Each structure stands twice: as structure tokens, then as C-alpha cells.
Amino acid sequence: MLCAVLFVTGCAGVEPSTRRRTFQQRSALLGEGETEARHSRGQRSDAFDAHHGLSLFVARRRTLEGNHPRGKVLLNAVGLQTGQEGAGVKRARVRLEEQVRLATFLNHPGILRVHRMHKAEGCWYVITDHPSGHSVSDMLTLAAECGRRFSPLFALYVGAKVAAALEHAHEARDGEGKPLNIVHRAVDVGTIFVDWKGGVQVADFGLALSDLPGRVSSTVRRPLGDAFYSSPEMLLTGRVDARSDLFALGVVMLEIATGRNLLDAPDDLTEEVKGSLSVRQRVRVRRAIRRARLANSHPMVEDVIWRAATYSQADLDALTENLPQGLRVTLGRLLQAKPADRYRSARELAADPRHWLGDGEVFGQEDAEAELLKLMKLAGEELTELGIRRPQGFEASQDEISTN
Structure with missing residues (x-):
């Protein structure tokens, strides 16, 4: 139960790490007039129109007795409807209300919990649990600084955990038992968090598409997350369903295992490749x-749009050729350009990684924790430079841990 007394310790607007050029560039892909909100550690949270009056803050819970700190939470806040921005502020508040209503149907350990809306001094805010770990983006940056990559089994492990969370969301029903048809729409390396013990969580369902009763329809037909992780149908038509989330997860898994992004291939976009499209396809692009x-x-x-329209099976084969069979087969289905050729659902997807991971016997949470701790020990001072926290108690015992 959240305590009622909170105080702000940081706010959105921290610049992305300059260590990873491609991610720094991608952070700008939300478009002018929008901001990718980050909390004080530099991890991505919700992306909203800054000029619409919605801000993200980090706060600490305090008890009503003794005013003792009890951990961090995130606050999505919107101010009063004043001046020319009044309409935008109203829309932002509606989004917050929808986020809270939708969250009542999302109760899964792999999904960051969203709490009810509060009002204080004319400001409306929603409390969200602070991620227990760091974004996949931060962990990939750390691995790159150490000249390492995560193992293919780790990529499958993260994929299995996220698939389970998406299965819960995609199959959620309202109070009357009607499908909500939730689509996250912004699954990427900034909305998936991994902690040092191998826990995995998905954030930002505030941007989700759904059939929530009374929901204000969205006319947006562009990526709501990072375009480099958007499905071809999102990029080319703006129309999405649950299989679009699965494609985005596939792009993340590929990047975890190989350091490469399917849609980040500007050198492959020759005039010959573009010209290979039909007239109808070029018009769509x-x-x-x-x-x-x-x-x-x-x-x-x-x-990114051109790449989504032109990448081929040969491109997929080249990106995955050095991966073990389990991950190669899984990515081969996830990254198909046509939704009909992918997994039909997150439930179907989740079964494959579990199979290849031996239901945790081949690679489970303990193995994920060991791989993360090995990276942490190798990183040394890079952790501090990147603003990444060590696990609690590690400093006291690190002399006992092998650095081999």
C-alpha cells in the first residue's frame, strides 16, 4: 500500500547516454514537440507531449509515522488547464485516467504496477512503481563499453519473460469478461527493465491501444515508441494488433544477442533495393x-520506413546465421514482415523460448543473474559513469567473488 506522503527527488529530462551513438540518435525519433521522459538515473519511462503539461518525476515514499523513506516511485503529473495549453493538459489528464483504469486489469509480476490517480495543490498525478532494475538499453550500453555481448540464452530468457507479460496483457478482459485487445505499441529497449537478480519487467502501458470502455479513440498513425523497434505495419500503415508487439520484442531480442538492429541498416538502402518495390509498395512508403x-x-x-518495406528473408538469415537454433528459429518467426507469418499470439511465442530453455533447466533466473553479475564485475567504474546501480550489499562482498 502506497503511503500518502511523498517528496520529489528528481525529474524528467535527463539526457540519454552519449556512450551509445545509435541509441542517442534514436532517442530523438519521437518527433519535435515530444519528449522521451527519463527519471534521474537516465532510464526511459513514459513518452508524452511535454507542451501538453505532462511531466515525470521520481519521488520517495514516506510513512505517515516518522516520515521515514520507503523506496522510490514514479509520478506522472499534469497541471491545471490554463492558457493556450489548456486543451493539451486536458488530453494529458484523460490519458492518465485511462492509464489507471487499464492498470486495474494488468496484474502481473512482469508489468510495472500503476496506482490510482491523486490530486495535490491543483496538480493531478499517477503513481507508478519504480523499476527494480535498469533498462535493456542501459545494459546494452554497459555491455558495449566492456566489449561484450549477452549470450543467446540470455536473449531467449528475456524474450520468454516479456512474452509472459505480453500474454497477460493481450489476453486481459474487462469486468464483464470482454477482451480488452491491449496492444502495448512501444515495446523497445527502453521499456523493458532487467534487475541484477534476473527479474524482467515491462513498463509504459500508458501508451497502449485497447478496447477499454469509454476510452478516447486515438487517430495517431505513427510510432508511439522508438521507431527502430516498430513493426512494418506500424511504420507503413499505422494499424497494429498484438502481433506488432511480438515483432518489436523480436527486434529487442536480436539486439541483445547480436548488438544489431534489424531496422537500422542505412547502408543497405540502395536505390536498387528501393527500386525493387512495386509501384503500389513505393506509394505506400x-x-x-x-x-x-x-x-x-x-x-x-x-x-527506418524504407528498411521496413524492403528487408528480405535473406537479410534475416544473415543477421541470425551465427545464432544457435533455438534463438534463430524464434527470431525467424518473430521478425517476419507480414503479421500472418509471425507467432499468432504471445502465448504461442512464450512456449518456444521455454522449450529451448528447458523450462529453466538449461538456462533460468540463476543463470541470468550470474551473467549479469559477471558483466557488472567486468564493468568496474563504467557503472558509475553510466549511472547504473550495483545490487545492494555487493560492495561488502565483492572481494569474495571471483573476477575470472
Whole structure:
């Protein structure tokens, strides 16, 4: 139960790490007028229109007796409806209300918990549990600094955990038993968090598409998360379903295992490749690019759209050829351009990684923890430079842990 007394310790707006050039560039892909909100550790949280009056803060819970700190939470806050931004503030508040209502149907250990809306001094805010770990983006940055990559089994492990969370969300029903048809729409390396014990959580369901009764319909037909993790149908048409989330998860898993992103391949976008599309396909690409420009998206999104329209099975085979069979087969289905060729559901997907992981016998949470701690020991001072916290109690016992 959250305590009623909180105080702010940090706010959104921390710049992304400059250590990973591609991620630094990708952080701008939400378009002008939007901000990728980060908490004080530099991890990504919700992305909203800053000029619409919605801000993200880090706060600490305090008890009503003695005012003792009890851990951190995130606050999504929106101010009063004043001046020219009043309409935008109203829309932001509606989004917060929908986030809270939707959260009542999402009760899973792999999904960050969202609590009820509060009002204080004219400001409305929603409390969300603070991630227990660090974003996959931060962990990939750390691995790159150490000249390492995560194992294919670790990629499968993260994929299995996220698939279980998405299965819960995709199959959620309202109080009358009707399907909510939730689609996250922003699964990427910034919305998946991993802690040092191998726990995995998914955040940002506040941007989800759903059939929640009374929900305000969205007319947005552009990526709501990082474009480099958006499905071809999201990029080219704006129309998505649950299988779009599975594609995005596949892109994340590929990057965890190989350090490469399927949609980040500007050198492959030759005029010959673009010209291989039919007239109808080229028209669709140009329409998608026009929508992206109207939304003030970063110019790099145009290359992402072209890549989504032109990548081939040969490209997928080349990216996965050195991976073990289990991960290669799983990614081969997740990353198909046509939704009909992917896994039909998160439930179907979740079964494959579990099989290849031997239901935890081949690789489980203890193995994930060991791999993460090995990276942490190798990283040394890089942890401090990147603002990544060591697990509690590690400093006291690190002399007892082998560095081999």
C-alpha cells in the first residue's frame, strides 16, 4: 500500500547516454514537440507531449509515522488547464485516467504496477512503481563499453519473460469478461527493465491501444515508441494488433544477442533495393514518410520506413546465421514482415523460448543473474559513469567473488 506522503527527488529530462551513438540518435525519433521522459538515473519511462503539461518525476515514499523513506516511485503529473495549453493538459489528464483504469486489469509480476490517480495543490498525478532494475538499453550500453555481448540464452530468457507479460496483457478482459485487445505499441529497449537478480519487467502501458470502455479513440498513425523497434505495419500503415508487439520484442531480442538492429541498416538502402518495390509498395512508403514528416518525426525515421518495406528473408538469415537454433528459429518467426507469418499470439511465442530453455533447466533466473553479475564485475567504474546501480550489499562482498 502506497503511503500518502511523498517528496520529489528528481525529474524528467535527463539526457540519454552519449556512450551509445545509435541509441542517442534514436532517442530523438519521437518527433519535435515530444519528449522521451527519463527519471534521474537516465532510464526511459513514459513518452508524452511535454507542451501538453505532462511531466515525470521520481519521488520517495514516506510513512505517515516518522516520515521515514520507503523506496522510490514514479509520478506522472499534469497541471491545471490554463492558457493556450489548456486543451493539451486536458488530453494529458484523460490519458492518465485511462492509464489507471487499464492498470486495474494488468496484474502481473512482469508489468510495472500503476496506482490510482491523486490530486495535490491543483496538480493531478499517477503513481507508478519504480523499476527494480535498469533498462535493456542501459545494459546494452554497459555491455558495449566492456566489449561484450549477452549470450543467446540470455536473449531467449528475456524474450520468454516479456512474452509472459505480453500474454497477460493481450489476453486481459474487462469486468464483464470482454477482451480488452491491449496492444502495448512501444515495446523497445527502453521499456523493458532487467534487475541484477534476473527479474524482467515491462513498463509504459500508458501508451497502449485497447478496447477499454469509454476510452478516447486515438487517430495517431505513427510510432508511439522508438521507431527502430516498430513493426512494418506500424511504420507503413499505422494499424497494429498484438502481433506488432511480438515483432518489436523480436527486434529487442536480436539486439541483445547480436548488438544489431534489424531496422537500422542505412547502408543497405540502395536505390536498387528501393527500386525493387512495386509501384503500389513505393506509394505506400511515400505516404508513410509524408505522415512521419507531418508528425515532425526525426529524418532518420524515413530510412527506418524504407528498411521496413524492403528487408528480405535473406537479410534475416544473415543477421541470425551465427545464432544457435533455438534463438534463430524464434527470431525467424518473430521478425517476419507480414503479421500472418509471425507467432499468432504471445502465448504461442512464450512456449518456444521455454522449450529451448528447458523450462529453466538449461538456462533460468540463476543463470541470468550470474551473467549479469559477471558483466557488472567486468564493468568496474563504467557503472558509475553510466549511472547504473550495483545490487545492494555487493560492495561488502565483492572481494569474495571471483573476477575470472
